[in-house]
Amino acid sequence: MRFLHTADWHIGKKLHGFDLSEAQTHAYHQIRQLAIDEQVDAVVIAGDLYDRAIPNEKSVTQLDEMLIDLNLKQHFPILAISGNHDSATRLRTGSRWFKETKYYLNTKLSQALTPIEFADTQFFLLPYFEPFEARRYFEDDQIRTAEAGMIKIVAAMQAKFNPAKKHVLVAHFFAAGSEHVDSETQVTVGGLNAIPVGLLAPFDYVALGHLHGKDALHADRVRYSGSPVKFSVSEAQQQKGVWIVDTDPFKIEFKPLSPERDVRVLENDFATLTNPQYYQQQKQDDYLAIRLTDKRVIPNVMQALREIYPNIIELERADGPVLTDTATAQIDPTLDPMTLMTQFFEQMTNDEMTAQQQTWAAQALTAATKEDN
């Protein structure tokens, strides 16, 4: 059979305060079109459908509409699991009904041991799990790590293997040896939750979710699809997309998704960035992390840049904070802490503190003073 492998939709996620819902719908439409064009037999979604345990109502509606479209309108079987960002309990509401139309959503470890069978393939849908869940399920006090749990889980799955079929695992975890970036919160590198890739050898393919880049892991048959949308500056260089997987004979192909509005790093000096001949060549409304190469203090730099680039998500100095002679000279350690902090903020950011920021600064200073006493 042929299936599409995607993961980490993170519906509801924001990018430095910017709403990504349109970007996510734009990506979804491309995924749907790929499923149609490639004539896949099913769509695999390997966890983190939502960005948070209690998504807001807009996100609930958005994901519901995507899944209704994919399963009830386009009639694709769906094979999905909950990730660490989802509330398994909330996500599973209604899932007992979904099966009627071949939308399989597993949110409990126990469900993972019953394969979903297609003509030539057994799918094992393993939701994100914590070591204690495996410990409880197998009634084995020795299970203290995800790895120890996974050894038991794989053995239990192998006991269900039909040798006449191919075996695909869908899961959501950190595979040991993967490279990760900073948007993948709650990722434990090499800690209690890492799963050695060697454990996964019994499967013909492992469709993973959790890490957001398709190249996070280098293994032919164990792959992250990555997220369909860039979720942070650290993902700026990643090519987002999905895998199209054939089980027999095994074949895998990456299909890129193109963003409506890209996440990019723009490194240049202020004069160039604000020169029409330069910026008119740019997609000005991309989400931009700007690295200024200037060394000097530039008044109102953020405001000036936002007039040209409306979706700035980061503004940094390429060579670290500006500390001109004038600036360092201005910092007088005999000043009161609030004045010092205000001056430091202005020199670092080229911006004045807002009223809210002043309140926070004052609270932080009060707290710090209390701890001193």
Add this chain to the structure above:
Amino acid sequence: MRFLHTADWHIGKKLHGFDLSEAQTHAYHQIRQLAIDEQVDAVVIAGDLYDRAIPNEKSVTQLDEMLIDLNLKQHFPILAISGNHDSATRLRTGSRWFKETKYYLNTKLSQALTPIEFADTQFFLLPYFEPFEARRYFEDDQIRTAEAGMIKIVAAMQAKFNPAKKHVLVAHFFAAGSEHVDSETQVTVGGLNAIPVGLLAPFDYVALGHLHGKDALHADRVRYSGSPVKFSVSEAQQQKGVWIVDTDPFKIEFKPLSPERDVRVLENDFATLTNPQYYQQQKQDDYLAIRLTDKRVIPNVMQALREIYPNIIELERADGPVLTDTATAQIDPTLDPMTLMTQFFEQMTNDEMTAQQQTWAAQALTAATKEDN
């Protein structure tokens, strides 16, 4: 056809801090048994399935299990709507799949105008709605009240009437002229949200939710089922249950539900209440609102009563607060406000303020003083 009419399950509701989930499951089991024994063709749930817009995970699991049991295991068609306590958006997740097994859940006004058809009956499932939703749906700026919206809605439903069939409306609102009690929060009496019963004349039966007593309204064919469980002391005298309704020939019968633990008012003097010969005749673990007929101050009264009656939800003096000569004499208006409040509290409740209560009292006094200035 024959159906069972229930409403206002309020899964997740607490009674003065006591968890009602077991009581609700106990009631559900009786409802299921009645549906089986009475061989109904469908179960109607007229809104407020949950007690709140964002139910906790335990409540999500509880309601999901009840509906899985009723629809997928017992194979009863379900006809349900969202009430004012439900988040229509959250409740509707997955509802597009529910239809496959005849679980019809309407959460949008627009859905109400497409009847669900059974052999001899058209059901119109109208979720709780606010006037602005009707105004927007009908694109009619004149709609400023629920009544004005309802006039339009009923007309639109009548346009869909098949004269060969019976017509049942399932709805969740305050019917003008109903009697209400204090647990039915957000009930507007005779205000913008009241619907005159006369408007409902075109229907053979109107299955209502919103008010918690079956006798809230006196109309043969427009009825509240009431909640399956008592949710406050004001409901202590109500007989909880469900209606079994036959559409042709029309017949209606009330089937009582018996509580695991009743809500009762117990009025007596302290000596009697603490006399084994009396209390051993009582169901001591009922949820009790105790009305003490004593006039005197009784030290540690709550503690003494709780040792006998573990689930006291209210403790009051039958004849109002205790103000003995001694007590009134003790109140000296020249004392500082906090001392006055503390004394008053102790005399009213026969209890000392907890540390938390003292904090609240102090905050209230500070706020009051500020307002004075």
